[in-house]
Amino acid sequence: MSSGRALPLNSAAGASGQRLLRYTLAERVNHWIATLSYIYLLLTGLAFWSPYLFWLVIFSGGGPTARFWHPWVGLLFTASVLYMYALWRGDMLLTPADLVWRRSLLNYIRNEDENLPPVGRFNMGQKQFFWLMLGGGILLALSGFGLWFADALPWSLRYLRYLAIFLHVVFALATIGGFIIHVYMGTAVVRGGFTSIIRGEVSAGWARLHHRLWYDQVTGGSPRKK
Ligand code: HEM
Structure with missing residues (x-):
């Protein structure tokens, strides 16, 4: 289930042409601090x-x-992903709806969103990316400390340096893979997503098409249209 934290609406959201607040100012500023x-x-x-x-x-x-x-x-960067966790943790837990959605992954890859089962504020791919960046951010920081203060390690613990170098590279490569997919999805595949992380808003139609359960939650379950 989603955290149930209903975002404020800009107006009567169910009506066509209306806008919904998808990302608050704090969420957007934090996202761009993480990005830069x-x-x-x-x-x-x-x-x-x-x-x-x-x-x-x-x-x-x-x-x-x-x-x-x-x-x-x-x-x-680590502080910004920890703040992301504080903001989004409730919306990022996997739900039974995500597992149903996963079975239609082929439709998602083909960009046939109208054939996908409804999902909440974030879909399973977005949630996996979030956990990857959170875990990656923490582990990059921990291994990074090992490199930053390598000289402080006694010679008898030198294997920890090699471990830190190895882990830093592994987590860097893992997050780079997720980052490339995230940027591609957010800019080229899911039209309307990029404006939402800049201006905060999406159209009611966009929310209904891509995140039906979230749309129902923030509008109070207005009549569904395709
Ligand atoms: C140039 C770089 C980036 C671009 C163009 C970008 C784009 C976007 C877009 C368009 C969204 C909104 C997606 C939607 O609501 O449908 C989003 C959300 C998000 N971004 Fe980024 N982003 C970038 C970098 C990052 C970085 C470095 C992180 C690292 C933590 C990150 C983490 C997230 C998360 C967790 C979300 C919410 C879930 C999701 O949509 O995956 N983003 N981003």
């Missing part, structure tokens, strides 16, 4: 990872500047 910090981490992290990609530091003020800021921006 993640992109900075991506560019600088790739630059540290491979000599072939070191040229990417030209976007972050050069090598020493990137090395100084990378861990601090990492903390900002």
